Each structure stands twice: as structure tokens, then as C-alpha cells.
Amino acid sequence: MATAVRYALVQANLDVPMTESIDTIRQAGLDKYCRLLRTAAAEGAHLAVLPELFALPYFCRTTDARWYAAAEPLVGGPTIEPLRGLARELGLVLVAPFYERCDGRRFNSAAVIDADGSVLGVYRKHHVPSCHADSYEPFFFHQPDLGFPCFETAAGRVGISICYDRHFPEVARAYGLGQVQVLINVSATSGPASERVWELEQQAHALANGYFVAAVNRSGRGAPFDSAEFFGRSYVCGPDGQIVAQAGRGTDEALLVDLDLDETRSISERWHTSRLFADLRPGTYHPSTSITTTTVRHPREDHSMTVAVRELRYQPIMTDEMKAAAINALEDGRLIRSRYDVDSDGGRFEAEVCAYLGVRHGVAVSSGWAAMHVAFLAAGIGPGDEVITVPNTFISVGDVIELVGARPVFVDIDPNIFNMDPARLEAAITPRTRAIMPVHTNGLTCDMGPIRHIAQRHGLRLIVDSCQTLGSAYRGSKRETLGDIAALSFVRNKSMTCGGEGGMVVTDDPDLAYRCQLFANHGRGRDFGVAQNSQVVGLNYRLSEILAAIGRVQLRHLDDWNHQRRANAAVYEELFAGRGLPVQLPPEPEWGYHTRMRYVIRATQRDALQRYLDEHGIAAHAEYPTPIHLNRPYVERYGYARGDFPLSERAADEVLTLPIWPGLTRDDLAYVVDTVEAFYR
Numbered sequence: 237m238a239t240a241v242r243y244a245l246v247q248a249n250l251d252v253p254m255t256e257s258i259d260t261i262r263q264a265g266l267d268k269y270c271r272l273l274r275t276a277a278a279e280g281a282h283l284a285v286l287p288e289l290f291a292l293p294y295f296c297r298t299t300d301a302r303w304y305a306a307a308e309p310l311v312g313g314p315t316i317e318p319l320r321g322l323a324r325e326l327g328l329v330l331v332a333p334f335y336e337r338c339d340g341r342r343f344n345s346a347a348v349i350d351a352d353g354s355v356l357g358v359y360r361k362h363h364v365p366s367c368h369a370d371s372y373e374p375f376f377f378h379q380p381d382l383g384f385p386c387f388e389t390a391a392g393r394v395g396i397s398i399c400y401d402r403h404f405p406e407v408a409r410a411y412g413l414g415q416v417q418v419l420i421n422v423s424a425t426s427g428p429a430s431e432r433v434w435e436l437e438q439q440a441h442a443l444a445n446g447y448f449v450a451a452v453n454r455s456g457r458g459a460p461f462d463s464a465e466f467f468g469r470s471y472v473c474g475p476d477g478q479i480v481a482q483a484g485r486g487t488d489e490a491l492l493v494d495l496d497l498d499e500t501r502s503i504s505e506r507w508h509t510s511r512l513f514a515d516l517r518p519g520t521y522h523p524s525t526s527i528t529t530t531t532v533r534h535p536r537e538d539h540s541m542t543v544a545v546r547e548l549r550y551q552p553i554m555t556d557e558m559k560a561a562a563i564n565a566l567e568d569g570r571l572i573r574s575r576y577d578v579d580s581d582g583g584r585f586e587a588e589v590c591a592y593l594g595v596r597h598g599v600a601v602s603s604g605w606a607a608m609h610v611a612f613l614a615a616g617i618g619p620g621d622e623v624i625t626v627p628n629t630f631i632s633v634g635d636v637i638e639l640v641g642a643r644p645v646f647v648d649i650d651p652n653i654f655n656m657d658p659a660r661l662e663a664a665i666t667p668r669t670r671a672i673m674p675v676h677t678n679g680l681t682c683d684m685g686p687i688r689h690i691a692q693r694h695g696l697r698l699i700v701d702s703c704q705t706l707g708s709a710y711r712g713s714k715r716e717t718l719g720d721i722a723a724l725s726f727v728r729n730k731s732m733t734c735g736g737e738g739g740m741v742v743t744d745d746p747d748l749a750y751r752c753q754l755f756a757n758h759g760r761g762r763d764f765g766v767a768q769n770s771q772v773v774g775l776n777y778r779l780s781e782i783l784a785a786i787g788r789v790q791l792r793h794l795d796d797w798n799h800q801r802r803a804n805a806a807v808y809e810e811l812f813a814g815r816g817l818p819v820q821l822p823p824e825p826e827w828g829y830h831t832r833m834r835y836v837i838r839a840t841q842r843d844a845l846q847r848y849l850d851e852h853g854i855a856a857h858a859e860y861p862t863p864i865h866l867n868r869p870y871v872e873r874y875g876y877a878r879g880d881f882p883l884s885e886r887a888a889d890e891v892l893t894l895p896i897w898p899g900l901t902r903d904d905l906a907y908v909v910d911t912v913e914a915f916y917r
């Protein structure tokens with residue numbers, strides 16, 4: 237392999253008026269390049285890089301989101317053949333970053349051509365939607381399996397990156413790990429104002445990765461791009477991070493630089509910038525987006541290609557901070573709280589959740605189910621009692637009422653918010669009614685004011701299922717969402733997940749709280765050591781110290797995550813607006829602070845849409861497709877049938893939960909919305 241390489245970095249400016257035809261502009265540019273290349277070759281150049289000069293920018297125009305993230309195949313346009321001939325004739329390795337249009341067709345002629353004229357491969361250009369309404373700026377974002385092509389040329393191992401890549405140390409690193417000797421940034425510089433900053437980035441990449449960086453001046457067309465001053469200069473950085481050669485400003489020249497490839501260094505896998513980035517992000521989100529590849533046809537062009545498909549699959553957040561907390565709890569050795577002592581992770585977790593919610597007492601338990609169960613036992617609900625709740629929710633709501641021996645009495649929902657409709661409550665109250673169980677769904681509470689009013693008027697307990705709404709508020713108050721006693725869940729799919737399971741029951745009533753402790757821990761409360769015997773026939777619903785320790789860390793990030801979810805919901809609203817799709821987005825009533833724990837839309841042809849999204853890598857769920865009353869135990873016991881609660885049944889047929897979790901990017905959400913649109917088109 238060559239070690240002494242004479243490199244010709246071509247810098248040239250376009251001096252043909254924009255008013256000329258594309259063909260004239262291309263020919264003038266080509267003539268100029270050929271002249272510069274011949275001079276360079278005569279002076280012994282082995283490798284030459286051309287600036288993007290004479291072709292109109294070629295932007296991908298498609299609504300198929302999968303194309304944004306993909307690189308186009310090489311579709312050689314009119315410039316490729318003359319350049320191949322020139323490379324062969326001059327014995328030069330040529331890098332030609334050209335996107336061009338000819339006769340109404342668009343070509344990606346961005347190729348690496350070896351000294352014998354063979355095309356080694358395509359320089360990739362990645363697309364994501366930009367601020368332009370109908371076109372996509374080339375912009376790279378790091379996706380591990382999209383690859384960074386390294387080319388084995390007669391003049392060394394070469395990597396190509398594009399202008400925006402300069403901001404991404406991961407990209408530069410990937411080339412370093414790919415043992416590239418010369419990284420060519422084919423469009424590296426901008427105007428004088430920011431030129432020095434851009435140069436410093438390139439120098440840092442060269443130093444950190446032990447290779448040469450050749451940064452090529454970009455020329456464009458159209459004001460202000462056609463002004464020579466707008467663009468910076470071409471230059472080369474050595475593996476020591478120093479600029480070793482730099483072209484003049486606004487000149488036409490082939491800058492010849494002798495590169496000693498022996499100066500390049502190989503780097504270690506151990507140092508990886510993505511780790512640095514991960515550690516710096518506030519709250520650090522677990523990556524839930526990955527990219528797989530599939531073959532698709534371009535919707536407008538006559539070719540198919542392998543493209544990247546986004547995989548949006550939910551992953552609970554589990555950061556190093558949380559893992560460290562779990563390990564501490566493990567090493568502490570206590571593992572469980574047999575006496576509900578406050579000086580423990582569980583005890584602190586209870587106190588911190590209470591402070592967060594503005595409520596007096598909390599009892600950490602092993603699940604949301606456990607929280608509901610002990611709440612009912614503590615409240616003394618049992619055989620002969622009726623509890624009013626809704627059918628369009630998780631089965632455990634009906635089950636817990638059944639299992640304490642009471643009867644669930646369902647009322648239908650407010651179809652706009654999927655929650656209990658207070659206007660239907662009073663008609664369901666009988667002399668046997670002991671409690672109302674509002675279920676807050678998807679991150680939004682029920683309209684608690686009227687519900688509380690009715691409960692008070694009829695002397696009923698308000699036992700709230702708050703498993704899905706940690707962090708939400710009713711008329712500005714978190715406390716107002718909780719009723720007399722409320723159950724929280726930290727199971728895997730909730731806003732906070734501990735280590736996969738967890739729950740808490742919260743109340744202002746010390747008696748209720750104490751009784752919850754007893755039921756959750758074999759009849760033993762925090763005074764067990766004094767009383768020395770169990771007080772009630774109990775269960776074991778203790779939360780492990782390890783899970784509590786993780787929960788404590790998560791609680792500190794919860795508001796940040798909820799903000800992220802809300803921001804994602806706002807992006808959905810913006811992206812869905814004006815598309816005329818047969819979907820209904822979830823509103824936020826003026827009294828509620830919606831944490832957007834789930835983003836539940838109503839959609840026509842829901843099941844088919846769900847399948848389509850799944851095929852496109854998007855995890856969308858129908859929660860809960862069968863309302864409680866239509867599940868077998870309830871049909872058999874009470875004779876419920878379809879039609880009994882039509883609003884809940886209709887919701888069950890139409891709801892679809894779209895990805896909303898923290899860490900999703902705007903591009904992820906755009907991919908979801910575009911895919912929904914593609915389904916209905």
C-alpha cells in the first residue's frame with residue numbers, strides 16, 4: 237500500500253452566470269476541473285477531490301419516510317463517464333461529490349473512482365426532513381448500521397463524509413475505527429464568519445482519530461452562495477491536529493500536499509464518543525430507536541434499494557445512575573423492609589413520592605394491583621358492597637373489586653377523554669354503593685371536581701386508580717387527583733418503572749395508611765416490633781429495596797420525562813395538523829395537566845393501521861381492545877353483552893397508542909405521522 241501520497245485538493249469557484257443552462261454550467265465546471273487536474277497530475281498527484289460545483293442540488297422528494305434516512309444508490313449521471321476516463325488517463329484516484337440533473341432526471345454521481353477508472357462505490361448522502369417544505373436537506377444523523385463507507389484506493393484507505401457530518405464526533409470516530417487514512421469532507425466549510433470554528437472541528441477529528449482530514453471548499457449557486465467570499469477555503473489537517481496546507485480564499489487551485497500515511501495512527505475501541513454523549517444528556521434516555529434495513533422501491537424513481545427502517549420499540553429507561561442505585565441497595569444487604577422502617581430506600585421512596593404529590597402517607601408495595609388491593613382492604617370494602625367504575629380500562633380494576641367480594645358497577649365514559657363521565661354517576665348509585673373508583677387514563681385525570689362532589693354528597697369513598705397519571709394535576713393540584721386513597725403503579729409500561737414492577741398507595745388518612753401497611757406485610761405495621769403480633773390477616777406485597785432504590789432515582793427525572801412526552805405530543809399535533817387524516821388526537825382539557833403517558837388517538841380501520849405501523853417498525857398498541865364487561869368472567873357472572881356501554885366499546889374499537897416516550901426525536905415522530913398518512917393514502 238502507498239505510504240507517500242501526493243494529494244490534490246481542488247478548489248474552484250463557479251464563474252458561469254446562473255442564467256446559463258445546466259448543461260453549459262456543467263460543461264464549464266468540468267472544463268475547469270479537467271484543467272486543474274491535468275496540472276496536478278503533471279506535478280505527480282495521486283489523489284484528487286473535487287468540490288460540488290456545477291450541478292443543481294439534488295434533494296430527495298418523497299413522503300416515504302424510509303427514504304429520508306437512506307443513502308441513494310449510485311445512479312451515474314452525465315459527469316461520471318468523463319471523470320472515469322480522466323482518472324484512467326491521469327492515473328488519479330478521484331472523489332467526485334456530484335448530484336446532478338439532466339433531461340429532468342436526477343442522478344447521484346457521487347462516486348469514488350480508482351486510478352484505473354473503476355467506480356469503487358458511492359458516497360452516501362443521508363436525508364432527513366428539513367425546514368424546506370418539499371425537499372430534504374442532506375443531513376446525517378448517527379445510525380450505527382447505516383455504515384460509513386471506507387474505500388481501498390490506489391492512494392490509501394479513504395473515507396468520505398459530508399458537510400454536516402463535521403458536527404458528529406461519532407461519524408469521525410467510526411471512520412477512525414474503520415482505519416481510514418484520509419477522511420475527505422467533501423463539503424466542509426462555510427463563510428468566513430464561522431470558518432475557524434469549522435476548521436477546529438476538523439482538526440479535532442484528525443487528532444482524535446489519527447488520520448488526515450481533507451476539507452474541501454464547497455461552491456454553490458444562487459445568492460448568497462455564488463459569492464466567492466461565502467465559502468471558506470479548502471485545507472488539510474494532519475493526524476497531529478495541525479492544518480498542514482490551506483488554499484487561498486476564493487482562488488481556483490489544485491492544492492498539492494504530500495501526505496505521509498505512516499503518520500496515521502490506529503485508535504482504540506475503548507474510547508467512544510457516543511458514551512460521552514450518553515453520559516452528558518440530562519436524564520439520559522434509553523435508546524429506543526434502531527434502524528434495520530429492507531428493500532423498497534422509490535415511489536417516483538425507477539429503482540429499488542435497501543433502505544433503513546426506523547424501529548420504534550419502547551424500552552424502559554435504565555441509566556447508569558439507576559443501575560448504581562440498584563447495586564448499592566444490593567450491597568446494603570437489607571433487600572426488604574420487614575418493619576416498614578423509614579430509614580431505608582423504601583421509606584425514603586415513600587416520603588419522596590408523598591412530597592412530590594403533596595400527600596401525607598405512602599406505602600410502597602410490589603405493584604399497582606397490590607396498591608389497589610390493599611386500598612380496598614384498608615377501606616373495608618367487601619361482600620355486598622358496590623363500587624362504581626368504568627369498563628374501558630385494565631382488567632385489574634374490575635378484578636380487584638370482584639376479589640374483595642364487592643360488585644363492580646360500570647358507568648360509561650366521556651368519549652373525548654376516555655375517562656369516567658361524572659354526569660352518569662348518580663344514576664348508578666344504589667343503597668349498596670360504598671365507593672367510586674375513578675380511573676385516570678393515559679396521563680390525564682378524570683374531571684375530579686364533580687366526582688368528589690358527588691362522593692361527598694352520598695358519603696362514598698373515593699378510591700382512585702392513579703396508575704397511569706403520576707405527575708399529572710387537576711386544576712393545578714397533584715393532590716386533587718388522588719381522592720381519599722389512590723393506587724400508583726410503576727410497572728414496566730408506566731412513566732416510571734422501578735425495575736419492572738412496583739406500586740404505592742397514597743392517602744392523607746393515617747388510619748388507612750396504617751391498615752395498608754398491615755395488609756401488605758403479613759399483618760405487620762411499622763410498630764410490629766412493639767406489638768409483636770400481626771394485626772390483620774395479611775398478604776405479602778412488599779416492594780424490594782432494590783426496586784425502591786431505582787424508583788427514587790427515576791422520581792428525580794420524572795418531570796423531565798413528562799415534559800418530553802408533552803413536547804412529543806405537541807410535535808404530533810403540529811405534524812398531524814392539516815393532513816386531513818381520519819384520526820382524532822387526544823385533547824387536554826383546561827382543568828387537566830396531561831402527562832401524555834400514552835398518546836392515544838382514535839383511528840378508523842384501527843387494526844389494519846396497527847398492523848401497517850408494525851410492519852414499518854412502529855410499536856403502536858390498542859389498549860384495551862376488550863372492555864372489562866365483555867371479558868368472560870364478567871359476561872358469565874353478570875350477563876353483560878355488547879351494547880351495554882357503547883361509548884367504551886367504541887373507544888375499545890378505535891383507540892391506538894402511538895409512540896410518545898422520552899428520547900424519541902422529531903424525526904421519529906415525523907416517521908410515525910408519515911407512516912400513518914401513507915396507510916390512509
Ligand SMILES: Cc1ncc(COP(=O)(O)O)c(C=O)c1O
Pocket residue numbers: 603604605606629630632633675676701703704725726727738739
Ligand atoms: C389503569 C391501571 N390500573 C391498574 C394497573 C395495575 O398495575 P400493575 O400492573 O402494577 O399491577 C395498571 C397497570 O398495569 C393500570 O394501567
